[in-house]
Amino acid sequence: MKCPNCGGNNIQIQAVNESILKNKHHSIIWWLLIGWWWVFLKWLVFTVPALFIKIFGLGHKRQKIVNKTARKYVCQNCGHIWQ
Secondary structure, eight states: OOOTTTTSSSSSEEEEEEEEEEEEEOHHIIIIIIIHHHHHHHHHHHHHHHHHHHHHHHHHOOEEEEEEEEEEEEEEETEEEEE
């Protein structure tokens, strides 16, 4: 393998882990069947506790981490990085 930048043969392969934080959302079917009345009922009955939870960030976070592993090639002569 040769470096596309300088043409050198001194190449190192590294595995790089990339973490991405994604928000989890309900599907459209959930919103059509359950979500529209559940959210309304929750805010109607539990207005003060729900506001308290929203303001102070209590409760569960609907986020997940997605890990991707990618191979990166690094030229030891010129420092060029590519996939």
